[in-house]
Amino acid sequence: MKESRRSLTAGTMILIALASIGFFVAVYRFIYGLGAITNLSDGRPWGFWISFDLYCGVALASGGFTMAAIFYIFCRRKYHDLVRPAIMTAFLGYILVVFALLIDLGQPWRIWHAIIFWNINSPLFEVAWCVMLYSSVLALEFSPAVFERLQWKVPLRLIRRIQIPLVIGGIVLSTGHQSSLGTMLTLMHDKVHPLWFSPMLPVHFFISALSVGLAMVIFEASLSAKAFNHDVDVNVLGGLGRMVPWVLGPYLIARVIDVIFRGNFGLAFTAFPQNLLWWLEILGGVVLPIVLFSMPGVRKSKSKLFWSALIVVLGLMLNRFNVSLFILEGRPGYSYWPHWMEIAISAGLFSAALLTMQLANRYLPVYHLGPTDDAA
Amino acid sequence: MSKGVLFDATKCIGCRACQVACKSWNENRSEDTANRGTAENPPHLSADTWTKMRFTEIEGKDGFQWVFTKLQCMHCEHPACATACIVGAFEKTKEGAVVYDAKKCIGCRYCMVACPFGVPAFEWDRPIPYIRKCTFCFDRLKGGMAPSCATACPSGALSFGDRAELLAEAKRRIETAPARYVPHVYGEKEAGGTCWLYISSVPFESVGFPKLGPERMSVFSDPLMHAVPPVAVVVAGLMTGIYWFSKRREKIAAHEDISEEKE
Numbered sequence: 001m002k003e004s005r006r007s008l009t010a011g012t013m014i015l016i017a018l019a020s021i022g023f024f025v026a027v028y029r030f031i032y033g034l035g036a037i038t039n040l041s042d043g044r045p046w047g048f049w050i051s052f053d054l055y056c057g058v059a060l061a062s063g064g065f066t067m068a069a070i071f072y073i074f075c076r077r078k079y080h081d082l083v084r085p086a087i088m089t090a091f092l093g094y095i096l097v098v099f100a101l102l103i104d105l106g107q108p109w110r111i112w113h114a115i116i117f118w119n120i121n122s123p124l125f126e127v128a129w130c131v132m133l134y135s136s137v138l139a140l141e142f143s144p145a146v147f148e149r150l151q152w153k154v155p156l157r158l159i160r161r162i163q164i165p166l167v168i169g170g171i172v173l174s175t176g177h178q179s180s181l182g183t184m185l186t187l188m189h190d191k192v193h194p195l196w197f198s199p200m201l202p203v204h205f206f207i208s209a210l211s212v213g214l215a216m217v218i219f220e221a222s223l224s225a226k227a228f229n230h231d232v233d234v235n236v237l238g239g240l241g242r243m244v245p246w247v248l249g250p251y252l253i254a255r256v257i258d259v260i261f262r263g264n265f266g267l268a269f270t271a272f273p274q275n276l277l278w279w280l281e282i283l284g285g286v287v288l289p290i291v292l293f294s295m296p297g298v299r300k301s302k303s304k305l306f307w308s309a310l311i312v313v314l315g316l317m318l319n320r321f322n323v324s325l326f327i328l329e330g331r332p333g334y335s336y337w338p339h340w341m342e343i344a345i346s347a348g349l350f351s352a353a354l355l356t357m358q359l360a361n362r363y364l365p366v367y368h369l370g371p372t373d374d375a376a
Numbered sequence: 377m378s379k380g381v382l383f384d385a386t387k388c389i390g391c392r393a394c395q396v397a398c399k400s401w402n403e404n405r406s407e408d409t410a411n412r413g414t415a416e417n418p419p420h421l422s423a424d425t426w427t428k429m430r431f432t433e434i435e436g437k438d439g440f441q442w443v444f445t446k447l448q449c450m451h452c453e454h455p456a457c458a459t460a461c462i463v464g465a466f467e468k469t470k471e472g473a474v475v476y477d478a479k480k481c482i483g484c485r486y487c488m489v490a491c492p493f494g495v496p497a498f499e500w501d502r503p504i505p506y507i508r509k510c511t512f513c514f515d516r517l518k519g520g521m522a523p524s525c526a527t528a529c530p531s532g533a534l535s536f537g538d539r540a541e542l543l544a545e546a547k548r549r550i551e552t553a554p555a556r557y558v559p560h561v562y563g564e565k566e567a568g569g570t571c572w573l574y575i576s577s578v579p580f581e582s583v584g585f586p587k588l589g590p591e592r593m594s595v596f597s598d599p600l601m602h603a604v605p606p607v608a609v610v611v612a613g614l615m616t617g618i619y620w621f622s623k624r625r626e627k628i629a630a631h632e633d634i635s636e637e638k639e
């Protein structure tokens with residue numbers, strides 16, 4: 001208790017300040033329009049928010065379905081303690097994505113239009129539906145923490161009964177929108193740089209989301225162990241780490257074979273400056289973590305696991321920023337650099353999410369996934 | 377019958393009557409302009425400027441020359457904006473025009489990113505913003521009238537008619553005067569074809585037209601979207617199977633240990 005009160009003074013105050021700034025910027029945006037707080041233009045209609053909050057946010061929140069699959073479907077019981085925190089962060093992550101979109105949309109009060117006006121050919125339509133449904137699934141998956149706290153037995157029993165179908169539904173929805181974010185880019189095959197462009201983009205997106213799901217769970221578990229003073233077993237984190245090369249390996253092969261197969265590998269040496277981003281992404285964000293997580297020494301050290309996981313996370317963020325911003329051609333004659341208020345919005349939302357997480361950790365049994373046996 | 381407009385750059389004198397006619401018919405605001413060292417203004421298409429003349433200074437066959445090209449929505453045969461739009465706000469009409477339904481739009485701007493010709497514009501300065509672009513003067517088109525810009529053209533550079541006939545006309549002009557034109561009807565095939573067609577004395581890349589293949593923009597996304605339902609079924613089935621299998625293995629293991637860990 002003393003611990004948590006001390007953390008309230010320093011870190012928490014900064015978070016509250018950032019969240020408040022974000023809030024006021026959001027108010028300003030709704031009065032004066034998007035042009036007043038962003039550097040977005042007709043030539044670059046999607047900017048920092050789409051890259052950071054949507055493209056990175058959704059991928060980084062993939063720990064929820066990855067852990068649910070490992071624990072509930074593959075029945076790897078040793079990961080028991082990591083499931084609920086992963087689902088909670090995923091849930092918060094999706095709420096964050098949705099809030100960011102509410103700021104980014106020109107007319108957010110019409111977001112429900114996606115429910116009544118259908119365009120089944122639009123990849124964004126699929127993303128919207130999956131995000132909407134999956135957020136609900138995550139809420140249900142996390143709800144036992146609340147019910148346990150309130151000691152509501154009946155809803156608890158109900159959720160447990162539908163636990164497995166719920167998890168499977170979540171996996172299907174996640175597969176759907178994680179990959180459709182890649183499909184969205186295939187509509188711009190004239191603008192995505194050929195080192196990245198491929199009709200297989202949705203597959204690349206899905207596999208990389210899995211890898212970063214694992215990495216995020218390692219990353220967060222290490223962080224929250226420090227912040228909230230509880231122990232995580234290095235064997236458990238190491239076990240997740242062992243899976244990373246099995247996911248990133250196929251990803252690496254898929255990416256490289258794709259570029260070679262499409263006859264674009266030469267661009268990796270000639271297409272300056274995009275090729276630098278490509279090599280950084282492939283070598284730094286994929287090859288390096290494969291090597292690191294393959295070393296037994298890394299898997300036995302909490303801090304090495306932490307840093308290696310961070311590399312995967314950063315590599316993925318670079319990838320998502322690349323495809324949605326850096327190497328996605330805008331209209332000629334325009335340039336873009338995010339306005340500070342764009343960043344203030346994202347920082348504010350992120351701080352709000354961290355604050356919520358702090359509260360949840362204090363008041364909800366996040367680290368004690370109750371009896372998990374399912375009646376299915 | 378799909379309508380179209382043929383723009384013949386060799387006949388255009390750069391008077392911008394079309395640009396003015398578009399503004400006045402559609403009652404669009406004027407823009408503040410600045411001298412950027414060219415007679416071309418404003419610099420880009422925008423929410424208030426649905427068409428504009430591009431002035432290109434170029435070394436042509438006969439030395440230095442001006443080439444004028446008219447920019448506006450191309451009214452694609454397979455519009456990327458329509459595929460992109462999350463709420464299906466764009467419709468390809470039977471007249472050929474690609475029209476936008478402001479009542480549906482949520483302002484996601486995917487259409488703007490997807491359009492290969494850089495056309496849809498957004499009202500960045502308004503608290504309740506919409507997408508705006510050339511409508512092919514759909515209100516006139518429906519009544520059998522030519523678009524405002526085409527009517528205003530004094531030099532015969534813009535001809536309005538059936539797309540198929542205009543395409544034949546474009547090819548006829550190139551054939552009868554091969555020295556005058558490059559042998560390329562821009563819009564015949566680009567991105568699956570467009571209702572607005574262009575012929576010119578210089579290659580279209582040199583006047584900043586995007587180089588596009590003959591496939592429609594949704595050539596990859598359409599099959600991927602169609603694959604979604606079967607993939608969902610396969611993933612659900614696979615997960616159920618794996619669950620059944622690993623649960624069974626777990627039970628056998630528990631049985632062998634005789635260790636009851638249930639509940």
Ligand code: SF4
Nearest residue numbers: 449450452456457491
């Ligand atoms: S030019 Fe762009 S806005 Fe016009 S129909 Fe084609 S894709 Fe849509």
Ligand code: SF4
Nearest residue numbers: 461481482484485487
């Ligand atoms: S901005 Fe409007 S018209 Fe454009 S894709 Fe989004 S909802 Fe559709």
Ligand code: SF4
Nearest residue numbers: 398427510513523525
């Ligand atoms: S067709 Fe109508 S809306 Fe389009 S550029 Fe011409 S005048 Fe403007």
